[in-house]
Amino acid sequence: MQSKASTPEEYLESLPEDRKDAISKLRSIIRKNLPKGFQEIMGYGMLGYAVPHKLYPAGYHCNPKDPLPFMSIASQKNFIAVYHMGIYSDPKLLKWFTTEYPKHATAKLDMGKSCMRFKKLDQIPYKLIGELAKKMTVKDWITLYEKEIKR
Numbered sequence: 001m002q003s004k005a006s007t008p009e010e011y012l013e014s015l016p017e018d019r020k021d022a023i024s025k026l027r028s029i030i031r032k033n034l035p036k037g038f039q040e041i042m043g044y045g046m047l048g049y050a051v052p053h054k055l056y057p058a059g060y061h062c063n064p065k066d067p068l069p070f071m072s073i074a075s076q077k078n079f080i081a082v083y084h085m086g087i088y089s090d091p092k093l094l095k096w097f098t099t100e101y102p103k104h105a106t107a108k109l110d111m112g113k114s115c116m117r118f119k120k121l122d123q124i125p126y127k128l129i130g131e132l133a134k135k136m137t138v139k140d141w142i143t144l145y146e147k148e149i150k151r
Contacts, residue, residue, distance in 0.1 A: 002044065002045025002046070003042075003045045003074075004045070005042060005045075006042055007021070007042060008027065008040055008042065008047050010042075011023075011042060011046075011047050012024060012027075012047075014146075016075075017034045018118060018121060019075040019080065019121070021121075022075075022080055022118075022121045022124060023047065023073060023075055023080065025124075025126055026073045026080070026082065026124065026126065026129060027047060027073065028147050029127075029129055029130040030049060030071060030073070030125050030129065030130070030133045032130065033130040033131070033133040033134040034049055034071070034133045035134060035136070035137045035138060036138075037051065037052075037055055037137070037138035037139075038050065038051060038070055038071075038116060039051070039067065041050040041067060043066060043067075043069060043072065044069075044072070045074070046072040046073065046074035046081075046083070047072065047073050047074065047075075048069055048071065048072040048116075049069075049071040049072070049133075050066075050067035050068055050069045050070055050074065051067055051068040051070060051138050051141060052067050053067055055138055055142075056068045056138075056142055061149055066140070068141070068145060069085060070084070070085055070086065070136075070141055071083060071084050071085070071133065075137065075143075076117075077083070078119060079110075079117040079118055079119045080090055080118045080124065081116065081118075082114050082115070082116045082118070082129055083114045083115050084114055084116070084132060084133075084147075085107070085114050085141070086135070086136040086140075086141055086144065087114055088114035089144050089145070089148050090136070090144060093132075093135060093136070093142070097128075097132060098111075098133075100128055101125065101128065104125035104127060104128040105123055105124075105125045105128070106123065107119075107120060107123045120150050144150070
């Protein structure tokens with residue numbers, strides 16, 4: 001479900017109450033922990049965090065007009081999704097996350113590439129998502145992105 005909201009505040013206002021609370025909490029913990037340089041945006045109908053053009057003028061290779069995406073959160077039909085492009089590109093970060101996840105949640109990890117899906121809102125590991133958000137700087141992400149894109 002892609003939102004037509006043009007601002008994070010519009011996006012939050014458009015959500016059902018139960019989803020609004022969970023997305024607001026995820027937004028807060030990500031913003032608190034994300035290293036400096038990332039910018040909050042609306043992208044692909046989701047609340048996102050990206051490297052702005054002023055730091056990475058080339059933009060996203062799929063559409064250079066877009067800033068380089070890094071993380072997103074979205075309220076989908078049957079779950080809340082957290083997308084983290086770094087976890088998809090860095091095997092060490094993926095291993096760290098999958099090892100830490102059982103220490104923070106009782107539900108089985110539902111994950112595919114960069115997407116973590118949370119069907120039960122009371123089982124979202126907010127603290128772990130916060131830790132994940134701070135694991136990669138803008139410089140780290142650009143370096144990894146460029147390495148992967150040139151393969």
